Amino acid sequence: MRRRILLLKIGQVDKIILVKLKKNLEWIFKDFQIKVRILLKELDLKDSYYHPKKRKYNADRIIEGMKEYLLDHDFFRVLGIVNEDIYSGTYNFIFGRADGIISKIALISVIRLNEIFYNRTKDNSLFEKRILREAIHELGHTFGLSHCQNHCIMQFSNSLMEADNKPIRFCKDCFKKLEVFLSNT
Ligand SMILES: [Zn+2]
Numbered sequence: 543m544r545r546r547i548l549l550l551k552i553g554q555v556d557k558i559i560l561v562k563l564k565k566n567l568e569w570i571f572k573d574f575q576i577k578v579r580i581l582l583k584e585l586d587l588k589d590s591y592y593h594p595k596k597r598k599y600n601a602d603r604i605i606e607g608m609k610e611y612l613l614d615h616d617f618f619r620v621l622g623i624v625n626e627d628i629y630s631g632t633y634n635f636i637f638g639r640a641d642g643i644i645s646k647i648a649l650i651s652v653i654r655l656n657e658i659f660y661n662r663t664k665d666n667s668l669f670e671k672r673i674l675r676e677a678i679h680e681l682g683h684t685f686g687l688s689h690c691q692n693h694c695i696m697q698f699s700n701s702l703m704e705a706d707n708k709p710i711r712f713c714k715d716c717f718k719k720l721e722v723f724l725s726n727t
């Protein structure tokens with residue numbers, strides 16, 4: 543079966559981010575015949591997604607916009623990538639969000655994964671790792687995985703420090719669940 547994850551830019555995003563993410567995701571999911579494709583056209587970051595008081599974009603609205611945009615596309619999963627600050631519900635900011643456990647759409651924001659956001663020196667390799675970590679975590683949710691208590695990429699994290707402490711891999715339990723899920727999908 544053909545399994546393609548589409549990477550979709552939401553607004554302006556550096557293409558190199560997507561190129562590296564594609565390569566890394568294909569490696570991480572190599573056991574599951576998953577391929578990654580970068581969509582050329584980007585989704586506009588609409589003003590209606592923006593919350594002026596919070597000075598952030600509403601992640602759930604962006605996801606709704608992605609659904610509309612993708613209405614006529616046939617796809618396995620879509621991961622949106624935005625380089626703006628996003629929030630959801632009562633969370634002041636989030637790194638990413640899946641449309642739900644077992645869903646087709648997920649979104650990550652890379653802005654807080656960049657050392658530049660904290661006025662620290664740019665670190666491309668750290669940036670790349672963090673993006674990969676968030677991408678796998680949110681895609682994990684779309685593959686039916688909930689948050690995990692083990693030393694695992696599916697651990698919940700609320701801060702960059704917590705996120706940085708997560709391994710870039712699934713624990714044995716989650717990997718097994720993933721195998722079962724993907725063999726039935
Ligand atoms: Zn999560």
Ligand SMILES: [Zn+2]
Nearest residue numbers: 690694713716
């Ligand atoms: Zn786990």
